[in-house]
Amino acid sequence: MNWTDERVELLRKLWADGLSASQIAAQLGGVSRNAVIGKVHRLKLSARGRATAAPVRQKKAAPASTGTKVAARAAPASRPMPATIGATALQAMFEVEPVVRQVVRPVENVVVPISRRLSLIQLNERTCKWPNGDPLTEDFNFCGNDSLESGPYCSYHARIAFQPAAERRRHR
Template sequence: MSWTDERVELLTKLWSEGLSASQIAGRLGGVTRNAVIGKVHRLGLSGRATTSRLNSSRPRTRIASSRRATKSRFASPGNLALRALYHPDAEPFVPHFEELEIPVAERKTLQMLTESSCRWPIGDPQQPDFHFCNRSKVPGLPYCEFHARRAFQPPQPRRRERPPMEVAVPASASKPEKEKLSA
């Protein structure tokens, strides 16, 4: 179905009267709502008055906004199931490791290391005294025995496999509900 001049005139008239694209498609017949919208767009027929505002007899009154009670987004104290497992210490634990004292003559840079040298870095890479351990490494590992013990920690047991922790329960929480109601 093509857009003849008569159909375009009817479309323009119905559009200016405020009919919807579905209503216009129904009156024209043989076209879809989207075809009507596309033709209106190509013709530049936007800017019509909507029927809902024209037909309303009563004026719109603004409703004064009242202060509604809003839910606090932070009402929940967090995951209570894991709270008993978390015990913040006063100071975070910083492990103290003893470092091997490498004589100056044995200190090597990365370019000076051999295949059998321990590759444990010592010091700050930005400083001129940065070096590597250079002791004999453990076969199959990049480090000597001392640094291999520091680098590779045995796996910790999983949380589910650990024995349950004792949690202190307040005295009021230990009474059954029925006893609380009768008291």
């Protein structure tokens, strides 16, 4: 099927009249709905979205004899929905209160130890194995301070590496 000048003009007219792509395809004949949509996009014809969303219907109040469950279900239905234009449903703006996050600062004074700057060969079971820098550079080294008996790091680096589960949840 070729798009002749006459068919393109008819497409423009039908599109401006507000017909759907399926209706236009049926009137043109020999063309699919998707072909009409593609041609509309290539011609950069104006998008024709709905002016507003469908109005919200109010549900009738439930009789008192039906119980509270029906009345409870009817309450959220009266909530106003945001209006969208065209295919902008994902752009609907909802009023949301911002989440306030507190920054937790350590209570004690933190003293960063001076690194002994040991190489991999100089490490032993009693030295801190906290890496400093990029391993691909020549100035890469390890902390090298005295490590705790329970792990591979000094007391400073152990506090960084091992946080209690409650603190990890709080930082998220």
